[in-house]
Amino acid sequence: MLELTERSKKALEDNNEILREIEEWISSQPHIPNSIPRAILHRYYKVCQCDLEETKKLIDINVKFRMKHQSFLTNRDFNSEELQRVIGNIQYTIFPKLTKEGYAIESYRIIDSNIDDFILKDIFKYVVMVNDGYALIEPDTNGLITIYDANGFTLSHFMRFVTNMPIIHHFSQYGQEAYCVDLKQIHFINCSQTLTRVISFLKPVIGKELQKKFVFHDSGLETLHEIIDKDCLPTDVGGSNGTFKEYADIAFKIVQKYHDFLNKDENFFLLNE
Numbered sequence: 001m002l003e004l005t006e007r008s009k010k011a012l013e014d015n016n017e018i019l020r021e022i023e024e025w026i027s028s029q030p031h032i033p034n035s036i037p038r039a040i041l042h043r044y045y046k047v048c049q050c051d052l053e054e055t056k057k058l059i060d061i062n063v064k065f066r067m068k069h070q071s072f073l074t075n076r077d078f079n080s081e082e083l084q085r086v087i088g089n090i091q092y093t094i095f096p097k098l099t100k101e102g103y104a105i106e107s108y109r110i111i112d113s114n115i116d117d118f119i120l121k122d123i124f125k126y127v128v129m130v131n132d133g134y135a136l137i138e139p140d141t142n143g144l145i146t147i148y149d150a151n152g153f154t155l156s157h158f159m160r161f162v163t164n165m166p167i168i169h170h171f172s173q174y175g176q177e178a179y180c181v182d183l184k185q186i187h188f189i190n191c192s193q194t195l196t197r198v199i200s201f202l203k204p205v206i207g208k209e210l211q212k213k214f215v216f217h218d219s220g221l222e223t224l225h226e227i228i229d230k231d232c233l234p235t236d237v238g239g240s241n242g243t244f245k246e247y248a249d250i251a252f253k254i255v256q257k258y259h260d261f262l263n264k265d266e267n268f269f270l271l272n273e
Contacts, residue, residue: 102142
């Protein structure tokens with residue numbers, strides 16, 4: 001039983017008929033699982049600006065992408081050595097409070113300098129898993145804001161990007177073409193020359209439209225606070241609502257609570273079409 005927020009409960013009730021229509025369409029598509037919860041279907045619908053036909057297209061693209069590129073989209077056992085290593089190396093989470101525009105906020109930061117544990121494939125896997133879990137309880141968002149904290153990012157981390165271009169390309173492609181999120185802004189804080197090198201290096205695999213959403217905060221956090229209210233941000237970045245650690249713990253609990261569902265590949269795509 002999903003524990004939806006009150007906001008999302010109402011959204012699902014208000015869109016009951018359209019969600020039923022999507023479910024009927026899915027039942028006629030042999031490659032799309034019938035086990036996709038309504039909460040996730042609503043997330044697709046919302047991302048597609050409540051356009052039914054575009055929603056169907058995005059669901060189809062997402063499922064086919066997951067079938068084709070399984071390196072970071074399958075075998076999602078939260079208790080595996082790979083994912084536990086990710087949790088010890090980076091702090092990835094989605095903040096519990098939406099902005100006044102109804103946007104969710106996600107953040108990335110490195111918490112362990114051990115480069116041996118910085119495995120991009122596994123990091124991407126955990127990121128998608130958390131997002132899939134969050135969509136189960138808060139599907140009614142108006143968009144997503146990303147915050148990358150470059151503190152602790154070194155030349156060794158940069159080299160991991162250099163040597164992992166295929167997986168980076170696939171993850172970027174997934175985010176731009178197949179993901180059921182509407183990315184509004186990408187903020188970079190605690191910027192460095194190393195981060196600038198990474199951005200320049202990745203430009204060939206990052207679409208121009210996505211690059212327009214980049215916001216660099218080179219001289220402190222005041223410019224971040226001008227865009228995002230402090231009560232939506234953790235105290236670590238001058239906010240007034242919780243800490244990164246507390247937010248990360250919430251993400252852990254969501255993934256743990258819905259682990260069995262998230263770890264079943266057949267709930268998100270069929271392995272044999």
